[in-house]
């Protein structure tokens with residue numbers, strides 16, 4: 001009745017926790033399953049897959065599919081493997097991420113610490129750019145790249161991703177810097193620091209978490225982008241995503257599923273790596289931006 | 294012309310004027326405290342001196358040089374902020390010398406200045422720490438060190454103690470006062486704490502609603518408040534303000550009050566200001582500080598007019614050094630401040646002694662002091 005045993009709340013809490021963990025484990029396994037199957041099949045000879053054995057571990061282990069996907073597989077008409085396209089993607093993603101993050105940080109700094117007439121309107125417009133669907137900008141962007149003579153080049157793709165990313169990076173940095181104490185900027189002004197000195201010496205050193213957020217977000221989006229890549233950089237300048245598609249679609253004769261699996265893992269690896277290395281900053285940065293801002 | 298001239302300065306945000314014609318001259322070595330309730334415009338005025346806010350009209354001069362439009366870093370001022378505003382990514386040493394570095398002072402000179410200041414403030418052992426690893430009081434010292442190292446003409450403090458706990462606040466208050474006496478620098482200090490204002494300042498500007506209500510020494514402000522606002526804002530517990538009627542009896546002005554029993558109490562005011570006679574037979578407000586109402590033995594020996602008054606005690610509140618005694622006078626609560634060992638019992642009549650030298654009169658219509 002009213003006399004509850006003293007350990008009751010503790011015990012129920014423990015039981016609940018066991019259930020929660022079981023549940024989470026189940027989901028984690030469920031989500032890992034496709035990736036596991038990809039890995040398993042990328043180290044099997046093709047005959048084992050076509051023999052109807054998708055789920056089981058390989059009877060004969062081989063890294064041949066990986067080597068083939070990387071350097072000899074047929075991409076479109078050339079037997080180059082994915083390597084040149086992987087490099088294309090790196091050459092595109094790294095500059096675009098750095099540029100859009102730098103400009104976003106500067107925008108966020110100005111929009112919060114150097115307020116001017118109409119700044120909220122400008123921020124609103126920048127924010128609006130986050131919600132413009134990709135498809136709408138395709139034709140104007142193609143025209144601009146044509147005028148700039150950057151069609152079908154990696155530089156062209158850098159420009160597209162850089163410009164498209166500014167809206168997001170500005171949003172991140174503005175929210176983060178809105179919570180950054182303005183008194184620090186004022187103190188630095190009295191100390192005689194100028195516009196860029198304040199940015200470089202005071203703001204940026206305290207921006208680690210939000211820089212991580214911006215890097216991860218931008219890198220994942222740019223690396224995974226297919227539409228812009230397919231539209232503006234066909235042929236030799238194509239990024240990894242487009243090349244993977246070509247690999248899967250263009251192989252003549254037998255479909256080398258094991259090679260496709262290996263290529264798909266290669267395409268996903270960099271974003272996975274970025275999440276594993278910087279993922280905890282991502283959560284921390286998003287929290288500090290949204291909760292305090 | 295003073296060292297720091299605030300000459301008819303106003304500040305507007307859009308159509309709203311938040312500071313109205315502020316006119317203060319500060320002499321070299323003065324400790325001016327701007328005090329007032331939240332939102333009265335203290336920080337705004339301080340930021341205008343610092344150059345962090347524009348001046349809508351009027352002029353601010355330091356050493357005769359007009360400061361309107363001059364960048365904060367070229368005004369030769371230093372500021373200590375309420376949050377201390379220490380750069381979180383730099384060590385204490387770097388925090389202190391950052392301003393010198395920005396002004397192009399050579400490294401050797403910077404290091405010497407840093408050591409001197411660190412020694413003065415006793416923070417030498419903290420120089421390699423980051424601000425996040427300091428206590429509130431230590432941060433406070435570092436913030437002062439950052440201001441001192443520049444050897445500025447004017448120090449500006451914006452509520453520097455309000456983030457500290459009560460004990461530390463009192464300690465740091467003394468420390469700031471010592472520092473001022475030792476270095477003789479000119480200081481403008483913002484606070485909403487009237488005790489800080491009284492203890493630290495050589496002069497106080499009491500502000501309310503964007504107006505300077507009164508500018509004067511702590512004693513002037515406390516003893517001769519310009520109006521009802523200053524009278525009740527300064528002092529704790531606040532001055533008792535009692536509706537009263539002035540009448541002439543035996544050729545002398547008397548303030549007439551009603552006791553707790555409903556009967557009249559007449560307090561003679563032989564030293565009432567001359568202007569008071571114009572309010573004869575009219576309602577005025579009588580202001581008496583709690584410490585001017587005591588038991589007869591505790592009364593000030595030097596006072597010229599001590600008036601006895603018997604009244605019913607409502608509540609007594611022993612507070613260690615003093616005992617606060619509450620009674621009802623003219624329908625208002627009236628607080629008296631007694632010696633701790635005065636024997637007062639609630640619910641009983643008590644013979645009070647009122648020092649009428651310290652009593653002030655206010656015009657109920659304009660709320661200005663009758664003087």
Ligand SMILES: Nc1ncnc2c1ncn2[C@@H]1O[C@H](COP(=O)(O)OP(=O)(O)OP(=O)(O)O)[C@@H](O)[C@H]1O
Pocket residue numbers: 306311329330331332333334335336337338485
């Ligand atoms: N940027 C601004 N735009 C419009 N009004 C402002 C702005 N900044 C301050 N004010 C107004 O100016 C008045 C004075 O503000 P100020 O910050 O100087 O007050 P304060 O006396 O320092 O108060 P506190 O003790 O709370 O710090 C307030 O009424 C405030 O609302």
Ligand SMILES: [Mg+2]
Pocket residue numbers: 335336337
């Ligand atoms: Mg303020």
